Amino acid sequence: MNAETFEQWLQDVLLIKLQQPSVIVLDNASYHSRLEEKRPTSAWRKAVGPVYAVDQIIHAAGHDVIRLPPYYCIFNPIEMVWSQAKRKYDEVVLQNHNPLEAWALALAAITPQQWTNYVEHTERLIFKYWTKEKFVTVNEIIINLNLDSDDSDDDFSHFEDE
Incomplete structure (x- = not known):
């Protein structure tokens, strides 16, 4: 996957299927994070955060974006979906030896109710972390x-008396 392919799929497939304003959750995959503009430098007068092309596309279509914190895949329900799909794929590909058909069957085996359960589980997990962290x-x-010392051992001199 690359940024151009993802952005094209986003515009041509996903966004046109959303019938009401939605929140789209993105992880930190490189193809979600192509910069629309360069990052701010010390020469800039005003600090401006990064502007991602995908965010601009989503906002222009009337939707919002939530970006997951780096390295917190547990907050992304699709990780559970992929785990289930990969297990099913491994099962099916050994039977029919056709990888494309195996992926189609594995993805079709995931029901809307399972998606709902994964999302609800993720929401509970996020709430648990939020409650814990806000206190x-x-x-x-x-x-x-x-700063007055040239001897790097001075930082540990208080341990010598113990």
């Missing part, structure tokens, strides 16, 4: 840079 407090952290 976390951080105490003051003091870092002594010890």
